[in-house]
Amino acid sequence: MKQSTDKAQASPTKQFFVSMLTRDISLDDAILDLLDNCLDGAMRIADGDEVDYSKHFVKIKLAKDQFSIEDNCGGIPRDVAKNYAFKMGREPDDDRDSDTETIGMYGVGMKRAIFKMGRNALVRTRHDNDTFEVPITSEWLEAKNWDPLPINEPTKASEKLPQPGTRITVKDLYEGVARHFENEAFENKVRTAISEHFTMFLQCGLKVELNDKPVEPVRVEVLVSTREDGPAPFVFRKIIDGVVVSITVGRNTSHALGNEEDEDAGFERDRSSATAGWTVLCNDRAVIVGDKSRLTGWGDGIPLYHPQFAIITGIIEFRSKRADKLPVTTTKRALDTSSNVWLESLVKMKEGMRIWIDYTNQWKNQASSEQQQARHWEDARPMPLGKAIEAVAQRKAAKRTDEEGIEFNPKKNKVLPEPPSKTPSSRRVTFSKPAEEIRLVGKALLDDENAKPGDVGEKAFDLALAKAKKRGG
Ligand SMILES: Nc1ncnc2c1ncn2[C@@H]1O[C@H](COP(=O)(O)OP(=O)(O)OP(=O)(O)O)[C@@H](O)[C@H]1O
Ligand SMILES: [Mg+2]
Secondary structure, three states, X not given: OOOOOOOOOOOOOHHHHHHHHHHOOOHHHHHHHHHHHHHHHHHHHHOOOOOOHHHOEEEEEEOOOOEEEEEOOOOOOHHHHHHHHOOOOOOOOOOOOOOXXXXXXXXXXXXXXXXXXXXXXXXXXXXXXXXEEEEEOHHHHHOOOOOOOOOEOOOOHHHOOOOOEEEEEEEEEOHHHHHHHOOHHHHHHXXXXXXXXXXXXXXXXXXXXXXXXXXXXXXXXXXXXXOOOOOOOEEEEXXXXXXXXXXXXXXXXXXXXXXXXXXXXXXXXXXXXXXXEEEEEEOOEEEEEEEOOHHHOXXXXXXXXXXXXXOEEEEEEEEOOOHHHOOEOOOOOOEOOOOHHHHHHHHHHHHHHHHHHHHHHHHOOOOOHHHHHHHHHOOEEEEOHHHHHHHXXXXXXXXXXOOOOEEEOOOOOOOOOOOHHHOOOOOOOOOOOOHHHHHHHHHHHHOOOOOOHHHHHHHHHHHHHHHHHHHHO
16 A cells, blocks of 8 residues: 555544543533642642632532633633643643642643633733733534634733632533523532542631622541540651652541430530541542542451441541542542552551541440530630641650651550440450351341450440340340
8 A cells, every 4th residue: 555645534523522531521520620730720830839728719600501610710821821831631741730739730621611611712821910811602603613712812901810820711601501600409419529629728718709798618627635545546757759748637626425425515516516436538629538438448358337436537638749649530539449549549548447446336326425525625726637637746656767757546545535344443354266167156236247255245245234224234
């Protein structure tokens, strides 16, 4: 064969491209993608220094005829707009963010969100003093070719933005989208998603408004006593495959150990519901909040989640300047559980959970369990991950494994309160049983066939005791 002058067209049609791109993302996730961009912007202007999030705002408006999002996060530099920002997909030579903990990596988020919502959009941005506008129109969308988008200059003062930032508006919304935007249930869904996913930024002072109402962060915290020998969470930090992994597992501010009569005992409880289960953070975004499934280890060598464990909160954070090293999927709202860094971390997560599962097992059949525990926990304060690690790291018993590495096991260090039955006046009960039978009883009583024989025996005894007491009195 020899090459002819004829050529076969092989470029994607816009219609195909747009429908493929938007197919797998939900409308609320598309909105969160736009918020991710605002925060990446804030991080870029800080240029490696700590970001003061209290200086930044994001205002989102959902209405049946228009969507808008506006921020003061630095705007898009003109050369970035010309060469990168509006391309579908990142260029291999685009190494702008190699030195920051930004989350953008694929080069599709903004375009995908716009295409998902409607047929006409306008991106107005101001970087330093340079304001310009990029329209994405239905004509451009319908045209067969991939012509570059125009960059328009402001002609009136009113077309400038008051401070560096970006304002994206989308009009001619698709019918289903318009219906969602005027629906209060959808607004609430987006509000919850923002308060969870961006909780760390909101807690650091970032102001996000949704339809003129501020979004409040959810609190994900563990209790830490300031006493050297007071109760504290399990803490672990290590660099795995170039990612800084920080873990804490501890007790949260809820007090459901199964004893309802203990309603008013205890410590600071100004927050109505504590976030039990696992929260996973990647570069400060909460990918998952309060997970109680197999995904985060429940029911996998340790018991399945059930209400007895509602006092247990685990937080794990992955940090890296290389966004592609984080264990997240392409939508950034789900975990990539096949990654090595996740699998290695899971071992430590379970180690931490085991401590607190044992703790709740120890206390659950104690009379006035809450009141008895309260005196030990009195001076404990709820803290988010970073603060909790900092506080525990100051204890002498905290083990430094290397410059970044740290480990603290509250059980081994005997700082967790023990029920009175464990005090010296009690006697030891020991007996042997076939391993298979222990597994059976463990499964039946503790929902865990791998439970320690001692725990199984103790549980069996506690149940017999409760029965005997009932009969006796
Ligand atoms: N609100 C904003 N503030 C500053 N820059 C922005 C903003 N929104 C978009 N950009 C610029 O536009 C670029 C393209 O955004 P887009 O979301 O499409 O891709 P990305 O963030 O690079 O990657 P990803 O697809 O993973 O989100 C960003 O890299 C950023 O430079
Ligand atoms: Mg993005």
